[in-house]
Amino acid sequence: MEGFFQFSQILWQLVSNPTNLLVVFVASLLGIGFGALPGLTATLGVALLTTLTYGFDVSTALLALLGLYVGAIYGGSYPSILINIPGTAAAAASALDGYPMSQRGEGAKALGLITSASAIGTFIGLLMLVFIAPFIASVALQFTSFEFFLLALFGILISGTLTGEGGAVKGWIMGMLGLFLATIGRDSLQFFPRFTFDQPALDSGLDIVAVLIGAYGIPQVIKVLSDTSEVKSKASASFDSMKQGFASVYVGVLEAFKYIKHVVRSALIGVGIGAVPGVGEDIAGWVSYSAAKKGSKNPETFGKGNAEGLVSAETANNACVGGAMIPLLTLGIPGSAPAAMLLGALILHGVNPGPTLTTERPDFLLEITAIMMLATFAMFINGTILAQRVAKLLTVPATLFMPLVAVLCVLGSYALGLNVFNIYVMLPFGILAYCLIEMKFPISPLVIGFILGPMADESLRRALLVTEGSLFPLLQRPLAIVLLLIIVVMVLSQVPLINRMFKKKKVVF
Amino acid sequence: MKKTTSSPDRFIAILLLIFAISSAMVASTYPINESWGGVASAWYVSPALLPLFISFCLFLLSITLFFRPSNSVWHDYFSGKASHKIWVICALVSFVYFLIPNIDFYLSSVLFLSLLVGRFHLVSDAVSKPLGFIYVVVCMFVLIALGLQHLLPLFASAPAPTLATNVADITDIIGVLGTAACIWVLHVHKVKVFLVCVWLPLLLVIGFRFLLLVPMPTEGSVILLLNEIFTQISSLFVGKGI
CATH class of the missing domain: 1.20.5 (Single alpha-helices involved in coiled-coils or other helix-helix interfaces)
Structure with a gap:
């Protein structure tokens, strides 16, 4: 009960400040736009916004970043439903039933359905975060350096196993490459320069934002520009055909409650998958869709515009946001790619997620919950009222905004450290990431490895220092x-x- | 499909193997049992410990990948047109390594955006070719300016950096004006293209430079002019006590 009052107090503090409301609504709208435009992803959005929020206090910055994250995961379904091209990977499963609904003239209703489903999914993810995170955090407080090293290794391996196509080897290779990138610079225990090749610019290691923008932004720019499709004309046709029927969005919003059984089940699947390090919203959407199909009395209608399938995929990918926050806040291990970027942003703002977070900042979990609740609310309102405007965004061709994204990537990687060297690192890294992605090497394990590298290095050496090189205490x-x-x-x-x-x-x- | 020795996975595996061995060799030069900075070290706290562990894992994984490659061939990877990819990569490389360090950020952004928008959005050769030509000419002039910067100090006391920067900036301004003229004359959707290529970078520069107070990587004539305008405007407000 005391916690509830505390939560209400934090929520009131956030809501009573008009700037906060403005920030969360604008960020949410920006996120929906980012998700809706094919080629722009939630991770890229969070990465670019991190640069802009550096000067904000932690709460306002998180309002902006989480507002954009929740909005982008939801917004990715717009092009899935309207033009059969997922705006983000998370919305790929939504296209299976969303697009046939749109072809039947039920596009607006489908947008309403996903608005409610996404909001409820995020909300259930939030509830899970509130109830599960303190338990995991209390267990994690018992961890010593050995456990932290093993945990980092586990995070890298599990993300490599689950994201590697046709076996885990490629995923693990990427994880190890990420770990290697983390070793560049002076080590934290002895201050010895590793792999710096006498370059002073490398002494402090690679900048996290530059690496993340390189890993997610540049490959996207190259891929979208070199693989241009007929998105624009398809979008214009779809938008024109449903111009008159946008009032059906409200019908869909209410109708989602008919599928509450699917919504709850998918949300739980989403939270579970989100909590696994490095496994993102896309897998949650597919698993939930498949579970809904298996459990349905009419599985043959799936893929032909079945609302159950659409609702299941959409609820799961948004519930994944809350799930991804569980390992992020309690163990310092990001649950998904955008969460990895969020971890970078938190570190930049002086917040160190992990087991000690609850003792260092006892109210932080409640604050995050309140912020996510506001972000969900903003997404729901924006999605319901501005669906028509967002759908119009789809008519903007990727060839027009992608070059601008490239300029934003350059500015984003430079602006945080005011260091041109970051741009010089970001570009080759981005080109390399693009080649590796094209050769079916997953990028998430690399990012997870890069983020968890310092923890793995320090923990391993501290643990061995205490035991004087013996591994036997590990077995006790x-x-x-x-x-x-x-x-x-x-x-x-x-x-x-x-x-x-x-x-x-x-x-x- | 039959696995061949030319499998791209095998190629990557060999590269990784070389990488793993060379990183292990570099890491083995780090202090392992010797002291570093006056502190006695041991193998278990050595800065080489994790790099050696990573090299060992990469070594094993690359061997696994070599002997168990996927069935894909080069053609399965890298979707889309190769020429488009090379275009984008060349544009990015020239923008980052050539234009950004040497000329005004706004001017370089306009040129870069015009090049990509001309190539991938306007598509028609009538527009994209002149834009590409202007970009290449500007790059060549910047190269000449850079050469001047290095050569002129060899002769007497010529103000080389100023002269070279001015040459680069003037060339850029002419290039940007030429680009704008090309878009205006040759394309029908000029408003949209102008918005993306000319106005949005200006807004970005104003936002970052004057609202977020982030100095641009290179501040040339345009940003200095903007700075002057901004200073004049703010002094007006300060003068009125606002």
Whole structure:
């Protein structure tokens, strides 16, 4: 009860400041626009906005960043529904049933459905964050350096395993490359310069924002410009055909409550998947869609404009936002790519997410919850009232705004440190990231590895310093043993010989 | 599909293998048991510990990738036109390494945006070719200006940096005016294109430079002029006590 009063107090403080309301509504609208424009992603939006919010206090900056994050995940469904091109990867599953609905003349209703589903999904994700995060944080307080090292390794490996196409090897390679990038610069224990090649600019290591903008922004610019499609004409036709029917958005908003069973189930799936490091909203959408199809009495109608499928995919991807915040705030491990960018922003603002967060800033979890609630509210209002305006955005061709995004990437990577060297790092890194993405190497493990690198390095060496190089104390700690076992099983499960043995045993039994 | 030795995954695996070995070699030069900065070290606190661990993992993973590559061939990767990709990458490289460090950020942004918008949005050769030509000419003049900057100090006491910067800036201004003229004369959707190529970078520069107080990477004639205008306007307000 005391917590509830505290939460109400924080929420009131945020709401009573008109600047905060303006920031969250504008950021949410910007996020919806970012999500809606094919080629722009939630991660890129958060990365670029981080630069602009550097001068803000933490609460206002988070209002802007979370407002944009929630808005972008929701906005990605607009082009999925209207032109069958997902605005973000998170909205890919929404296109399966959203577009056929739009073709049937129910586009506006579909937009209404996803508005409610996304809002409820984010809200359930929030509830889970409030109830689960303190428990995980209290467990994490028992962690020593060994557990932190294993946790970092686990984060990198699990994200590599789940995002690598056709096996975990490519994902793990990217994770290790991310770890390597984190070692560039002077190490924190002995201040020894590693891989700096006598370049003073590299002494402080690679700038996190420059690396993230390079990893997510530049590949997107190259990909979209070199792969231009007929998005514009398709969007114009779709927009013109539904101009008259935008009032149906309100019908859809109310109709979403008919599917409350799907909404709750998908939200729980979304939270669960969001909490796994590095696995983003796109996987949540697909898993939830598949669960809805399996549980449906009419699975044959899925892919032909079934509202259940659309609602399930949309609820899960937005619930994932709350889920991704759980490991981020309690363990310092981002649950998704935009959450990784959010972690960078929090560090820039002097907030260090992790087990000690609850002792350093006892109210922070409640503050984040209140901010996300406001962000959800802003998304819902913007989505309901401004659906027509956002849909009109789709008629802007990617070839016109992508060059501008490239300029923003350059300015974004420069502006935080006022260092031209960051731009010089960002570009080759972006080109390399583009080549690797094209060759089916996932980018999330690299980012997770880069972010968790300092934690892994420091924890490993501190742990070994305490035990004077002995690994036996690791085996005396139950938490460390559990983590180690999970890692070993995860690695062994990717070895073909062991995989085959298990399959044979299954056949025998 | 049959796995071939020319699989792109194998190529990447070999590159990674070389990378892993070379990073291990570099890391092995770091203090392991020796003291560093007066502090006695041991292998378990050595700065080489994590880099060696990463190199070892990368070594194993690259060998795994070499022997178990995916079935894809080069053609399966890199969707889209190769020429478009090279265009975008060349434009980005010239913008970042060539224009940004040497000329006014606003001018370089306008040229860069015009080049990409001309190539990918306006599409028609009638517009994109002159824009590309202007971009290349400006780059060449900047190159000459840079050469002057390095050569002139060799002769007497010529004010080389000022002269070179002026040459670069004047060329750019002419280039930007030429670009604007091209768009205005040759294309029908000039308002949209002008908005993206000319006005939005101006808004970005004003926003970052005067509202967020972020100095631009290179401040040449346009940003200095804007600064002068901004100072005059703010002095007017200060004078009136606002």
